Amino acid sequence: MPSATSPFEPVAAVWTSTEGSMAQQTAITRWPNIVQGMIDDVEKTAATAGPLQQDTARTIVLCLSKMKNEIVKDQAMSPLNTAYGRDIGGFNTLLAEGQNYTWHASPWLFAECYMYRRVATIFAASSDPFWQKYDVFKRQKDETFAKSRNAVEELAMRYINVTDKVEFASSPNWTEEEKMLFLEMTQVALWGNATDLSLLSNLSLDQIQGLQGAEAILKSRKNIVDDDTEDVWKYLSSTPSADRRIDIVLDNAGFEFFTDVVYAAYLLRSGIAQCIKFHVKDMPWFVSDATPDDVDSLFQHLDNHEIFPDRRYLDPLVRQLREYFETGKMSIRQHPFWTTAHSFHVMETEGAGIFRSLCSSSLVIFKGDLNYRKLTRDGLWPHTTPFAEAIGPLGKGSGLKILALRTNKADVCVGLESEEHVARLEHEAPGSAWVRNGKYAVISFSDGR
Numbered sequence: 001m002p003s004a005t006s007p008f009e010p011v012a013a014v015w016t017s018t019e020g021s022m023a024q025q026t027a028i029t030r031w032p033n034i035v036q037g038m039i040d041d042v043e044k045t046a047a048t049a050g051p052l053q054q055d056t057a058r059t060i061v062l063c064l065s066k067m068k069n070e071i072v073k074d075q076a077m078s079p080l081n082t083a084y085g086r087d088i089g090g091f092n093t094l095l096a097e098g099q100n101y102t103w104h105a106s107p108w109l110f111a112e113c114y115m116y117r118r119v120a121t122i123f124a125a126s127s128d129p130f131w132q133k134y135d136v137f138k139r140q141k142d143e144t145f146a147k148s149r150n151a152v153e154e155l156a157m158r159y160i161n162v163t164d165k166v167e168f169a170s171s172p173n174w175t176e177e178e179k180m181l182f183l184e185m186t187q188v189a190l191w192g193n194a195t196d197l198s199l200l201s202n203l204s205l206d207q208i209q210g211l212q213g214a215e216a217i218l219k220s221r222k223n224i225v226d227d228d229t230e231d232v233w234k235y236l237s238s239t240p241s242a243d244r245r246i247d248i249v250l251d252n253a254g255f256e257f258f259t260d261v262v263y264a265a266y267l268l269r270s271g272i273a274q275c276i277k278f279h280v281k282d283m284p285w286f287v288s289d290a291t292p293d294d295v296d297s298l299f300q301h302l303d304n305h306e307i308f309p310d311r312r313y314l315d316p317l318v319r320q321l322r323e324y325f326e327t328g329k330m331s332i333r334q335h336p337f338w339t340t341a342h343s344f345h346v347m348e349t350e351g352a353g354i355f356r357s358l359c360s361s362s363l364v365i366f367k368g369d370l371n372y373r374k375l376t377r378d379g380l381w382p383h384t385t386p387f388a389e390a391i392g393p394l395g396k397g398s399g400l401k402i403l404a405l406r407t408n409k410a411d412v413c414v415g416l417e418s419e420e421h422v423a424r425l426e427h428e429a430p431g432s433a434w435v436r437n438g439k440y441a442v443i444s445f446s447d448g449r
């Protein structure tokens with residue numbers, strides 16, 4: 001049974017058995033669909049592959065079907081094979097501690113991470129190197145990015161116009177115009193998160209394009225239910241920026257990652273930061289999360305004249321981005337902690353290396369819903385709980401500057417100013433839709449003091 005277990009865990013985490021939760025809905029309906037999507041993808045790839053690959057694909061399909069069946073029938077979750085990674089022991093320990101977790105009666109965060117980790121072991125177990133390296137979500141990631149043409153070209157134009165025209169002052173003499181630009185660019189990176197494939201994969205081209213672009217962003221401002229952008233600006237504009245490093249713990253590949261690199265380029269170009277480190281996942285994760293290969297894919301797509309025919313702004317932008325990567329002003333980092341099932345409350349012990357590294361960053365930006373769930377321990381906090389409190393050890397007194405840019409797609413959401421605000425939102429989007437449907441968002445900041 002879900003329960004709060006210690007004074008440091010004052011609220012229970014959401015379970016897949018929590019009545020009426022997004023977690024429950026996910027376990028019962030969304031996971032079987034997501035796994036079926038994986039089966040379809042493998043079969044599609046196998047159909048045009050050689051006989052050996054078709055043969056090995058059958059084993060993968062069998063294993064995925066077995067897992068889907070276990071989910072549908074709410075069976076026990078079984079230990080993972082430790083041969084496929086040093087991190088797997090951690091999953092098995094959590095599973096053993098849970099004693100009798102089943103798919104529909106386990107902590108949502110654990111169960112969902114377990115599912116994606118198990119998928120990775122299914123591919124790793126293949127005797128065929130082709131399938132061992134196969135990203136079962138690549139087709140979806142690529143196809144969706146190719147549908148983002150309008151927003152990509154529009155954002156490229158905005159970036160080039162801004163960076164050509166604005167004379168960026170040096171800190172601390174930043175102007176009101178520069179502040180407004182910071183607010184705008186932060187929102188671009190925020191709403192880039194609205195096109196997460198695990199939630200929105202059935203959208204039409206028009207619907208996807210409706211979620212992107214300047215107009216959509218402007219309209220969505222009122223839907224930011226906790227907005228600390230002013231505080232972030234105050235912090236950035238009142239502290240020295242000469243050696244400032246900003247870390248971005250990425251979420252999704254494709255359009256969202258594009259908005260992240262544009263945001264990062266703006267932070268560098270404006271002098272707000274001197275160096276950006278992007279953190280990616282080690283393996284295919286939560287359908288659309290960015291892996292190292294997705295970084296290469298981004299550039300391949302951006303270079304593709306068929307997908308993005310209007311080159312006026314894209315070419316100079318891509319040149320600039322390449323230069324940032326080549327000179328090390330932007331770089332990619334990996335750490336196995338990001339694909340564990342742990343909440344970030346235990347980062348200091350379970351991800352000591354990455355924790356130490358983030359301690360020397362001037363600002364750590366966590367993108368997306370899953371990172372937010374991990375920051376808040378997927379806890380069912382009252383919505384008015386201050387963000388700095390919900391992030392536990394990473395909050396007050398940690399010294400860490402944490403910024404979460406997240407569109408709301410789960411059960412947890414904190415940082416609201418009052419119960420009246422919560423009631424207004426419930427009225428506007430009943431049944432907690434405002435916490436779940438991806439149309440509302442948070443820009444939450446903790447200054448670590």
Ligand code: F6P
Nearest residue numbers: 196198199251368369370409410
């Ligand atoms: O709630 C929907 C969901 O698929 C969750 O399973 C997961 O937390 C999230 O969306 C992934 O979204 P994001 O890509 O923003 O982390």
Ligand code: MG
Nearest residue numbers: 251252286289
């Ligand atoms: Mg994601």
